[in-house]
Amino acid sequence: MADEIDVNTIAAMARDAEWLSADACAFILGLTTRGGKINRRAFLERVAVRSSFPRPMAIGSKKLWNREAVVAWADDEARISRAS
Structure with a gap:
């Protein structure tokens, strides 16, 4: 990735932003x-x-996901997984 962002930057974005990039979503979901x-x-x-995953908002060629919706989806998935 030519434009690689460091983990600290992505962590800050994931914590503070209302809209998340794909990198920030991956960070929140623990995908490494x-x-x-x-x-x-x-x-x-x-x-x-x-x-079942929240639909992104497209701004030009960028896609951004609502942080609250992503976290709620992850919580739902965890509940479903525990119930199985």
Whole structure:
């Protein structure tokens, strides 16, 4: 990734922002590579495409997800997983 953002920046974005980038969503959801880097690709290819995942807001070519909706979705998924 030519424009790689450091983990501290993404953590701050995920904590303070109302709208999240794909990197910030991956951070919040705990998606990392084996090397410990944020796994944006896993988020986009495995999570963001789910019909149950909140739809993004598109601004030009950028997609942003509502932080509150992403956290609520993650909580719901955790509840469903525990109930299984």
